[in-house]
Amino acid sequence: MQPKDIVAQFIADIRAQRLDEARTLLVAEGFEYVGPNMRFLSPDDMLTYQFGMVAIQKDLVLRQLSADGEHVFAILDYQTHFEPIGDVRLAVWFRVRDNKIQTVEAFYNAAVVENMLGGNLPSAT
Numbered sequence: 001m002q003p004k005d006i007v008a009q010f011i012a013d014i015r016a017q018r019l020d021e022a023r024t025l026l027v028a029e030g031f032e033y034v035g036p037n038m039r040f041l042s043p044d045d046m047l048t049y050q051f052g053m054v055a056i057q058k059d060l061v062l063r064q065l066s067a068d069g070e071h072v073f074a075i076l077d078y079q080t081h082f083e084p085i086g087d088v089r090l091a092v093w094f095r096v097r098d099n100k101i102q103t104v105e106a107f108y109n110a111a112v113v114e115n116m117l118g119g120n121l122p123s124a125t
Helices: 003-015 019-023 043-056 110-117
Strands: 032-034 057-068 071-080 087-097 100-107
Touching: 003 019, 003 057, 003 071, 003 087, 003 100, 019 043, 043 057
Parallel strands: 032 100
Antiparallel strands: 057 071, 071 087, 087 100
């Protein structure tokens, strides 16, 4: 599969809350997730956090997906059932190597998430 197809499948799995399937698309060693208010060095830690957000996830709308070699860029609307948040617009940069997602860097309004979590943000382990 091409990097763009791998990321599209990952996003579809997250949208459908198929976290075990999403996990198969991530590298086991050398993974890194960086967001504006948290960092994970383990794909399992990132997915555990994502699983915790499933309760408020209404939908994950893919607005744009572009690729430049191993770099894939996605624009998403994370729609929630949590009224104080509403929708969160995300820009996400993925790097795919050897048919697995190695790095994920997310850009969004961190203040919204911090307020929702009451300042209790996870950190890299």
